[in-house]
Every structure is written in C-alpha cells, then in structure tokens.
Amino acid sequence: MLVDIKVALVGNPNTGKSTLFNLLTGLNQKIGNFPGITVDKKTGLSKLNSTQTATVIDLPGTYSLYPKSKDESIVFQVLADKGNPSHPDMVVLVADATNLRRNLLLCSQVADLGLPMLLVLNMTDMAKKEGININVDKLAERLGIQVIAMSARKNEGLDKLKEAIANTTAISTQLASIDSKQFAPEAIEAIKAKINTENDYFALQVLHQHEHLAFFNEQDQAAIEQIEQSYGFESSKIQGAETVARYRYLSTILSDVVIDLGAAKKFKITDKLDSILTHRVWGFAIFLLILFFVFNAIFSWSTYPMDLIESSFAWLTDFGHAHLPDGVLTNLFLDGIVAGLGGIVIFIPQIAILFALISILEDTGYMARVTFMMDKIMRKFGLSGKSVVPMIGGIACAVPSIMSARNIENWKDRIITIMVTPLVSCSARLPVYTLLISLVVPNEKILGVFNKQGLALMLMYLISIVAAILVALVMKFIIKAKEKSYFIMELPVYRMPRWKNVLYTMYEKSKTFVLEAGKVIIAISIVLWVMATYGPSKRFEAIEKKYAAIETPATDSVKLAELERDRAAEKLENSYAGILGQTIEPVIKPLGFDWKIGIALITSFAAREAFVGTMSTIYSVDSADEETTTIRNKMRGAVNPDTGEPIFTFATGLSLMLFYAFAMQCMSTVAIVYRETKSWKWPVIQLVYMTAMAYVASLVAYQVLK
Structure with a gap:
C-alpha cells in the first residue's frame, strides 16, 4: 500500500534545490500557483521505496524566513x-556545502518552527575540490537531525536521501537553536495565548510578519497589531538581534565540524575569470560575442532538423490528399490543422537550442555576472540591476519574467521593469524572425565565418533590448516615486553545466512551447480555415459561374492548373478571412503589408507565434497545387497582383519583423501584467x-527601404 507524505524543499538561492527537485521527481512534475496568489508552485511525485511515495514541493529560494519579496513570503x-x-509533513533543507555557515542560518530558523526536517549538504564534490572537509556525523549529532551529504549535479547520494526522507516523518529530534523568548518575552506570551500555539519562534515570526499572513482574518490582524503596540515590539531591531544570536549559535555548531583547508585558494579561478568576464570593456565585448554565438547556433545547428520536419509535413499533406477521401473534413485536417501545427513544430530545434544555451549560461554562473555588469548601466536608465534578470529571462518568455520582477x-x-x-x-517571436529572415536575408557567410542570417537575428534581439532600455529612460521621468532602490546579489563560483539538467530544460521548454502554442495554433487554424474556405454565398456563386463559363480543353493540364489556382485565390480573397484582411488593408498598406499579412496580424x-501557423493555413487554402510545397517556398513565390513584384521583399520583411519586435501581441502577457499590477x-x-x-517603426522602415 502506497503511503503519501508531503515534503517541502527549502533552501537559499543557488544551492541546487531545483536540480534536486528534478532528481527526486523526474518527469512527474506540474506547475501551478499557490492558492490565492500568483507565485509559481512546483510539485512532483517521488517514489521513495516499494511502499512509499512523496509529494515534493519546491518552495521559492530564500536566505531567511524574513521575506524581501512576494516569492520569499510564501x-x-x-x-x-x-x-x-x-x-x-517534513522539510528537506538544501544547503550549499561550500558555504555552510550562511546556509545554516535558514536551517536554524526552520528547525525552531518544530517541523520534522533533515539537512542535505549539496555540492559536497565541489567542497572537497575547494579543500573543505565536513564531519557529517558530528554535524548531525549537534543539530539533532539527519544530515545527508550528496551531489545533485552528479546524482550522488539520492538513494540515501530517499531512505532518510522515509525515516524522518516519524522522527523530529532536532534541538531548538536559540531561545526565541529572550527577544520579546511578554509579546511572545501574548501571541501564544492569542493564536493558541506553544512554539515561541512561531509566535515571534507572527509578530514580525503577520501583515503578510493570509491565514489571519482582519480581527486577528488588529489584535496582533494591538499586542505589538502594547509591548513596544520593534521588528527591525529584534531581527538584527536574532541574526547575531543565530550566527553565534552556528559558530559553536560548526566548531571542529568544518575545516577549510583551501580558504585562500577557494575563489582563485573564479576571481581570475571574473577579472576578464566582468571587465568594464572586455566583459561587454565577450558578452556580445557570446550572444552572437547563441544566435548563429540557432540558425546553423537547426538547419538540417528543420528541413527534415518541413519536408515531412509537406509529404504528410501530399500523402493525405492522395489517400484520404476528398471532402470538407480532409481539407480541414490537412490544410487547417496539419498546416497550422507544422508551422509550430518546425521551430522545435531552434527553441531547444535557445533554451539549452541559456541553461548552460545560467548553470555555469555566467548569467549572474551579466546581471552584475549591467547594474550601473541600468541605474542610469531608471532600472535596478535586478531588472536585468526579468529582461534576460524575457528572451525565453515575458510571462514568467514579469512574475520574477516581484524580487x-x-x-x-518594478513597474518600469x-x-x-x-x-x-x-x-x-523567434519563429516569426527565422521565417522572415530565411525569406529576405541570404544564407551567406561574411569573412567566411559569420552567417548573415545569424547576424540579422542577433540584431533583432539587440534592437529589442535597446528599445526596452530607451522606453525605461522615458518612464524614469514620467513615473514618480520616493523609494530608493538597492542591488544585492550573490555571484556563485563558476561550475561546469549540469548536462542532464540542460537536456531536461530543452525537453521541458520545447514541450511547453509546442503544447501551449499548439493549443492556440490549432484553435486559430480551425477557425481560420473555416473563415478562409467559406464566404458570402453570393460572392462564391458568382466565382463558380465565372470559372464554369471558361471553356478549357480537358487535355490542357497547364491551363486547367492555372484556372484552378486563380479560382482558389479569388475564393480566398472573397472569403470571410479575405474580407476581414481587406478591411484593415488600407491601414497597414503603408507598412508594406497586404491583406493576407493583415489576417496574420x-x-x-x-x-x-500564430503568425507562422496563419501563413501556413492561408497559403495552403490559397494553393490548388497537386503537389504541396513548403510554406517558405509559397511565401517566397507570392507576388503583388498589382505590381508583379514579390510581396516579401527586404523592406517588407524588415518592416514586419520590427512590427512583431515592438507590438504587444500576446494575451497571456496582458493578463499577467494585470495580475501583477492589480490594475x-x-x-x-x-x-x-x-x-x-x-506601427511607427514599421512605417519608417518600409518607406525608407522600399
């Protein structure tokens, strides 16, 4: 019989807590929100042994129980x-073995809440390399809890941890670290009586942060506030005194437990690398080179798998038309759903490469250096150094990045960020950029090394970053506030990336992209196919009569194919989608866009990303070819009926990319901004x-370059 227990992972940032969570749960994970708030909640199932499973909850990283952000307050x-x-039911406190003293501050706080817990000393392999020896048995004896030494990066010690979790639920022998009552004895006693608890430290924490605790009603909040005032409770002063007392306690705990033989050489390699990678000149030059490498890799490494996926979907469509019975359902499935889905699946290689490289940069510790380097620059534009984290994260997705601005x-x-x-x-935006760049930028190399398409992609990303910084500068003068900002960040030592974690990130992010985007794409593709296939009956009847009246010999296959293409194009133009596109065409024509692009907008x-699926569907419906060609070839061959010139020229392509670079075309982002600002x-x-x-950027680009 399976016995489920609930385990919370708690720890400082950069202790490998998320890696341990992935090890324990594998693919049995889900992401939601904590009840009533917008903070992400990661949970997963872990099989401890043949009779027990555990629900593992990955709590946000924090340096102490005193919150500095919404995430930490959770x-x-x-x-x-x-x-x-x-x-x-129990807590697994994850600590960095290379910086144990700082990590144990949080451990001592959690222990004083009286929850069953055990301590994981993660990164013990790194500690040994740095000359740090930890007497695990002595540390466990002094803390009164189980201590497991492991390396989550190398998957070492996982079985011991699972066994310890299974044995900890019924055992809670940890010792109280400090006497919490010494800081405010009368107020603590009053709170204990009010909220019916025997735990001194819980009562002290309630005094400190009751305003943020959702489990107290207004009446309780008022009563706690009254107790604070009655006994002259000074929160900030007492927090300082508690921290000093805890570090004194930890000094006695760690005496003869931790021997650091390599203290002088501990950060020698990291310091040498930082002298170059965070240099005020070379640091930025190296960052730009790394960026170019990332975007060049996105194009160069993904070419073969993308071509394979694209040709596979073209073959599938041809095979379906050849073997499935003619009719509405076949056309809907092949020209609507398959065409739309193909426009998303083709970009899996590029998405996977992007997230893999970002994961490597984060894992090695380099991304933290980028944040540090950008702090001084960001301040000049009205942003904090902490704004870099959401903005860099925005390269992946704006939604979680906006949520991370809570820090x-x-x-x-925060508002400007x-x-x-x-x-x-x-x-x-990546699928839009790569599709358009492949149409209007030649696949050639500069100096035999730099790919023009990769360079164009990098420039689009740099344009967006520069635009964000300039808009922030404007908002710096528009939005008024009296608060002063500060920037505190720990720079982790450089480490080799965790390749298993990189592969997992590639898989998870690609899956999320396809599933989340796929739902939208399929829904839009079905609606769009219907709108592009049907139109006002009078218009369609007139088109049918027009082409029925044209006499063409049955043996003239070329002429028949031309007439069929013309008929399909005319029906699309007079369909509901065509009418909608032509309605907005006068507004977008100065940007170089036709009515088909208008539908995609x-x-x-x-x-x-629906742009690609829409163009796939539109050009599939528009095509009457017996042999289906790829979406890129269809768009490359599209011509303006008035001028006979290609529709997707360099001017139109750049105009369209700039429109997508700046336009807010994401309902999820609108929703998350409302949720985060509550307005x-x-x-x-x-x-x-x-x-x-x-609109302005596209207008200027097209009018100048046309």
Missing part, C-alpha cells in the same frame, strides 16, 4: 499554516504604447 506561510494545502523591492523599478520586459524579443494578437491601467498603457511603437 516559505513561512506554507511552513507555518497547517491549514495550507501545501503545508508539509525587485522598489515599486518604481514590468512595462518594458515585453519589448525584449521572446521565444514566441489579427490572429497573432492571441499569440505571436487595468498598466496593461492598457503598455498595449497602446507598444502598438504605436510597432
């Missing part, structure tokens, strides 16, 4: 509130200014 709420659905304490910095992060080119307001004011302002930027 940790105490989950651990303290027994009524919280995520409240654990920015200053309100003004939220307002400009969607300008940074995300993975949803409308559908991609749901999600930017429609900011998402509306964002939608208006980004659309205006997109």
Whole structure:
C-alpha cells in the first residue's frame, strides 16, 4: 500500500534545490500557483521505496524566513499554516556545502518552527575540490537531525536521501537553536495565548510578519497589531538581534565540524575569470560575442532538423490528399490543422537550442555576472540591476519574467521593469524572425565565418533590448516615486553545466512551447480555415459561374492548373478571412503589408507565434497545387497582383519583423501584467504604447527601404 507524505524543499538561492527537485521527481512534475496568489508552485511525485511515495514541493529560494519579496513570503506561510494545502509533513533543507555557515542560518530558523526536517549538504564534490572537509556525523549529532551529504549535479547520494526522507516523518529530534523568548518575552506570551500555539519562534515570526499572513482574518490582524503596540515590539531591531544570536549559535555548531583547508585558494579561478568576464570593456565585448554565438547556433545547428520536419509535413499533406477521401473534413485536417501545427513544430530545434544555451549560461554562473555588469548601466536608465534578470529571462518568455520582477523591492523599478520586459524579443517571436529572415536575408557567410542570417537575428534581439532600455529612460521621468532602490546579489563560483539538467530544460521548454502554442495554433487554424474556405454565398456563386463559363480543353493540364489556382485565390480573397484582411488593408498598406499579412496580424494578437501557423493555413487554402510545397517556398513565390513584384521583399520583411519586435501581441502577457499590477491601467498603457511603437517603426522602415 502506497503511503503519501508531503515534503517541502527549502533552501537559499543557488544551492541546487531545483536540480534536486528534478532528481527526486523526474518527469512527474506540474506547475501551478499557490492558492490565492500568483507565485509559481512546483510539485512532483517521488517514489521513495516499494511502499512509499512523496509529494515534493519546491518552495521559492530564500536566505531567511524574513521575506524581501512576494516569492520569499510564501516559505513561512506554507511552513507555518497547517491549514495550507501545501503545508508539509517534513522539510528537506538544501544547503550549499561550500558555504555552510550562511546556509545554516535558514536551517536554524526552520528547525525552531518544530517541523520534522533533515539537512542535505549539496555540492559536497565541489567542497572537497575547494579543500573543505565536513564531519557529517558530528554535524548531525549537534543539530539533532539527519544530515545527508550528496551531489545533485552528479546524482550522488539520492538513494540515501530517499531512505532518510522515509525515516524522518516519524522522527523530529532536532534541538531548538536559540531561545526565541529572550527577544520579546511578554509579546511572545501574548501571541501564544492569542493564536493558541506553544512554539515561541512561531509566535515571534507572527509578530514580525503577520501583515503578510493570509491565514489571519482582519480581527486577528488588529489584535496582533494591538499586542505589538502594547509591548513596544520593534521588528527591525529584534531581527538584527536574532541574526547575531543565530550566527553565534552556528559558530559553536560548526566548531571542529568544518575545516577549510583551501580558504585562500577557494575563489582563485573564479576571481581570475571574473577579472576578464566582468571587465568594464572586455566583459561587454565577450558578452556580445557570446550572444552572437547563441544566435548563429540557432540558425546553423537547426538547419538540417528543420528541413527534415518541413519536408515531412509537406509529404504528410501530399500523402493525405492522395489517400484520404476528398471532402470538407480532409481539407480541414490537412490544410487547417496539419498546416497550422507544422508551422509550430518546425521551430522545435531552434527553441531547444535557445533554451539549452541559456541553461548552460545560467548553470555555469555566467548569467549572474551579466546581471552584475549591467547594474550601473541600468541605474542610469531608471532600472535596478535586478531588472536585468526579468529582461534576460524575457528572451525565453515575458510571462514568467514579469512574475520574477516581484524580487525587485522598489515599486518604481518594478513597474518600469514590468512595462518594458515585453519589448525584449521572446521565444514566441523567434519563429516569426527565422521565417522572415530565411525569406529576405541570404544564407551567406561574411569573412567566411559569420552567417548573415545569424547576424540579422542577433540584431533583432539587440534592437529589442535597446528599445526596452530607451522606453525605461522615458518612464524614469514620467513615473514618480520616493523609494530608493538597492542591488544585492550573490555571484556563485563558476561550475561546469549540469548536462542532464540542460537536456531536461530543452525537453521541458520545447514541450511547453509546442503544447501551449499548439493549443492556440490549432484553435486559430480551425477557425481560420473555416473563415478562409467559406464566404458570402453570393460572392462564391458568382466565382463558380465565372470559372464554369471558361471553356478549357480537358487535355490542357497547364491551363486547367492555372484556372484552378486563380479560382482558389479569388475564393480566398472573397472569403470571410479575405474580407476581414481587406478591411484593415488600407491601414497597414503603408507598412508594406497586404491583406493576407493583415489576417496574420489579427490572429497573432492571441499569440505571436500564430503568425507562422496563419501563413501556413492561408497559403495552403490559397494553393490548388497537386503537389504541396513548403510554406517558405509559397511565401517566397507570392507576388503583388498589382505590381508583379514579390510581396516579401527586404523592406517588407524588415518592416514586419520590427512590427512583431515592438507590438504587444500576446494575451497571456496582458493578463499577467494585470495580475501583477492589480490594475487595468498598466496593461492598457503598455498595449497602446507598444502598438504605436510597432506601427511607427514599421512605417519608417518600409518607406525608407522600399
């Protein structure tokens, strides 16, 4: 019989907690939100042994139980509130063995809450390399809890950890680290009586942060506030005194337990690398070279698998038309769903490469250096150094990046970060860029090394970053606030990337991209196919009569094919989709866009990547060829009926890329901005200014280059 227990992973940032979570749960994970708030909740199932499984909850990283952000406030709420659905049966405290003293501060706080717990000393392999010896048995004896030494990166010690988790639920022998009552004895006793608890430290934490605790009603909050005032409770002063007391306690715990033989050489390699990689000149030059390598790799490494996927979908469509019975359902499936889905699946190689390289940069510790280097620059433009994290994360997706802005304490910095992060080119724009670049930029090398298409992609990303910074500068003077911001960040030592974690990230992000985008694409493709296939009956009847009246010998196959193409094109133009596109064409024509592109602009307001699926569907419906060609070839062969010139010229391609670079075409981002700001004011302002930027940039680019 399976016995489920609930385990919470708690630890400082950069301790390998997420890697351990992935090890314990594998693919049995899901992401949701903690009840009533927008903070991500990662949970997963772990099989401990033949009779026990555990539900593992990965709590946000924090340096102490005193929160500095929304994410960090979740940790105490989950651990303290027994009524919280995520409240654990036990805690696994993950600590970095190379910096044990700092990590044990949080451990001692959690221990004083009285929850069953064990300590994981992660990165023990790194500690040994740095000359740090830890007497694990002595540390376990002094703390009164099980201590497991392991290396999550190398998958060492996982079985011991699972066995320890299975044996810890019924055992809670840890010793109280400090006497919490010494800091405010009368107030603590009053709170214990009020909330009916015997735990001194829980009562002390309630005094400190009751305003953020959702499990107290207004009446309870008022009563706790009254107790604070009655006994003159000074939160900041007591926090300082508690921290000093804890570090004194930890000094006695770690005496003769941790022997650091390599203290002088510990950061020698890291310091040498930092002298180059964070240099005020060479650091930025190296960063630009790394960026170019990333974007060049996205094009160069993905060519073969993309061609294979593209030709496979073309073959599938041909095979389906040849073997499935003619009819509405066959056309809907092949020209609607398959064509739309093919427009997304083809970009899996590029998405996988992008996320793999980002994961490597994060794993090695380099991304933290980029944040550090950018701090001084960001401040000049009204942003905090912490704004770099959401903005760099925006290269992947704006939605989680905007949510990560909660870590920015200053309100003004946070709002500006939220307002400009969607300008940074995300993975949803990548399919649009790569499709258009492949059409209008030749696949040639400069100096025999640099790929022109890779360079063009890098420039699109740099344009978006520069635009975000300039908009932030404008908002710096528009948005007023009295708060002062500060920047504190730990720079981890350089490490080899965890290749298993990189592969998992590639798989997970690619799967999420396909599934999330696929839902939207399939829905839009079905609606779009119907709109592009049907139209006002009078118009369609007139077209049928027109082509029925044209006499062509049955033996003239070339003439018959031309007439069939003309008939399909005319029906598309008079379909509901065609009418919609032609309605907005006068507005977008100065940008170099025709009515077909207009349809894609409308559908991609749901999600930017829908542009590719829309063009696939539109050109599939528009085509009457017996042999299906690829979407890129169809778009490359599209001509303007008035001028006879190709529609997708360099001017049109650049205009379209700039429009997608700046326009707010993502309903999910609008929704998350509303949720994070709790007001429609900011998402509306964002939608208006980004659309205006997109239109003006496209207009200028097309009119200058045409």
